[in-house]
Amino acid sequence: MTGSPDNQKETRTLLGRRIVLGITGSIAAYKSAFLARELTRRGAEVRVVMTPSATEFITPLTLATLVDKPVHSDFTESVEKGTWTNHVELGLWGDLFLVAPCTAATMSAMVTGACDNLLQAVFLSARCPVMIAPAMDLDMFTNPATQQSLKTLSDRGILIIEPASGPLASGLEGKGRLEEPEIIAERVEDFFSENLPLSGKKVVITAGPTREPVDAVRYIGNRSTGKMGFAIAGRLADLGAHVTLIAGPVNLPTPDRVAERINIETAEELYEETIKVWPKMDAGIACAAVADLRPMKASDKKMHKDEFPDAVELEKTPDTLKAMGDSKAPGQTLMGFALETDNGIESAKGKLERKNLDFVVLNTLQDPGAGFNHDTNKVTVIKRVGLDTEMLSFELKTKKEVARDLVEMLFQIK
Numbered sequence: 534m535t536g537s538p539d540n541q542k543e544t545r546t547l548l549g550r551r552i553v554l555g556i557t558g559s560i561a562a563y564k565s566a567f568l569a570r571e572l573t574r575r576g577a578e579v580r581v582v583m584t585p586s587a588t589e590f591i592t593p594l595t596l597a598t599l600v601d602k603p604v605h606s607d608f609t610e611s612v613e614k615g616t617w618t619n620h621v622e623l624g625l626w627g628d629l630f631l632v633a634p635c636t637a638a639t640m641s642a643m644v645t646g647a648c649d650n651l652l653q654a655v656f657l658s659a660r661c662p663v664m665i666a667p668a669m670d671l672d673m674f675t676n677p678a679t680q681q682s683l684k685t686l687s688d689r690g691i692l693i694i695e696p697a698s699g700p701l702a703s704g705l706e707g708k709g710r711l712e713e714p715e716i717i718a719e720r721v722e723d724f725f726s727e728n729l730p731l732s733g734k735k736v737v738i739t740a741g742p743t744r745e746p747v748d749a750v751r752y753i754g755n756r757s758t759g760k761m762g763f764a765i766a767g768r769l770a771d772l773g774a775h776v777t778l779i780a781g782p783v784n785l786p787t788p789d790r791v792a793e794r795i796n797i798e799t800a801e802e803l804y805e806e807t808i809k810v811w812p813k814m815d816a817g818i819a820c821a822a823v824a825d826l827r828p829m830k831a832s833d834k835k836m837h838k839d840e841f842p843d844a845v846e847l848e849k850t851p852d853t854l855k856a857m858g859d860s861k862a863p864g865q866t867l868m869g870f871a872l873e874t875d876n877g878i879e880s881a882k883g884k885l886e887r888k889n890l891d892f893v894v895l896n897t898l899q900d901p902g903a904g905f906n907h908d909t910n911k912v913t914v915i916k917r918v919g920l921d922t923e924m925l926s927f928e929l930k931t932k933k934e935v936a937r938d939l940v941e942m943l944f945q946i947k
Contacts, residue, residue: 546722548576548789549771553623553659555632555652556596557639558586560702561668561711566591568633568714569599575718576789581605582623582652584639605651624658631721632656633694634668634711640682643691664692664724668711670703694720729773730946736774737810738766738818739853741781743800745827747845748836755822756905759783761870762820764936766791772940777814779806781821800824800850807853808860816866816943819854822905826850858889868892868943872904881915882922892916894939902929910935914942 552572556565565581572579581596583606593604605623624630632639632652642653643665656663665686673679674696687693694717697710712720740762744752759780766778767788777793781803787794797803800823811817826847854869861867869890871881874897881895895913898904903911912935913926927938940946 546575547572547718547725549767550577550721550725551626551628552577552579552721553627553630553655553661554579554581554596554600555630555635555655556581556583556587556591557632557634557636557652558584558590559634559636559668559711560590561634562587562590564711564714565633566595566599568717569596571714571718572721573600575722577721580623580626582655584650584652607651623655625660627659627661629661629721629724630656630659630663631666631717632663633666633717635665637667637669637673637676637679637682640665640667640679640686644682644685662690662692662724662728664694664721666694666712666717667696667709669696669709670701671705671707671709674707674709692724731769731940731944732773734769734774734815734944735777735813736769736816736818737777737779737807737814738762738769739779739781739803739807739821740766741783741785742822743781743803743824743850744798745800745824745850746831747828748832748834750835753824753827755824757781757783757822758906759785760908761910761932761935762818763788764932765818765820765939768933768936768940772944772946777810779803779810779821800827800853804851804853804856808856811857811860812862814865816868817857818868818939818943819857820870821853822872823853824850852888854890855888861889866891866943868894868939870894870896873897875899878913878915878924881913885915885917885922890917892943900929908932912939914939916942 554569556562569579579600580602581600581604583604588606593606597604643656648654648657683693694712696708697712698708699710700706701709741759742755742757744754746752763785766776770776770788770790776791778791779795779797782798795806797806827850829846829848857867867890869888871877871884871893873880877895877897881893885893893915896903896910900911902909908931909929910932911929916923
């Protein structure tokens, strides 16, 4: 990436945001290509849904190339294979559903709940906020029916980006032009900066392994890569939380918008750094894979083969998670992780009680694709409910998707 540091920072403002971009049948659809590029340039992940009439103004191939994902324009993906587009999944995927351009016909369908194309089905399924940027001729825009549609949609919580004034396709001049892509992208940025559900929340998360030295080059550790913890830290930061990430030795970049990263090596260092910040936090997520044992005596030099002792005496390392649970104050929430080699339900429930957790996240090495050295994970969450517990199991997902599920559960985000 080239450019000044300020320009580089600007392109990262939407990192982590998921935007469903809806395109309807307007001559202004050509601007959607520039908008898609502008959103992705600023870091957003974009999926495009087009009405059939929109494909007459701009090709799906153009949009697919710009967002690097397939474009959806029909309920049926392949007649030959019998596959269909899951509009519910699209509606649940996004953090924002942005329709630009949005025609008078589409606005009317949104008001009445009509559902005769894929875009309208996604709109009706969407749980995320919806933003529209109308585009049409002057007389259509000023028509009382159109103005009533705008008012109704605004009253229902739909965010409206007013069209600009200027020359129109009909030859008239006036209000009705689709706002410029850069301005729409800025409005999207403003939305995310003003509407983050975890703004003001402080969260500490531990991630990665610890290394307990045997000598200057050898250590006791585990296979944790830190990917799960870093994915959770990134999702928390995306939603506005002030995140303190305490990371063991991993080869991972700090997720964007994470406020503070503290690097540690040993379980002792993890304990000291975590306990120092924990009293100031609203929530803690203990995802680190801590070595439970360490050598009682470690050499500060490399031992050679003839210097190896017959046995290495071990001792327990500090239990950071238990210390967090024991000192948990009213209003603080604590989530721990349990990695097992069997189904592990009873062991995880025991950990929930022993360490005074609110949630424990169980994953097992029995499940293919779960645990260490994978970009996917399969988890079961056990939640404390009064004197009882509730259990919810998820299918195999990417660790980014698991992170979304866990953060939504921890903070009860709808």
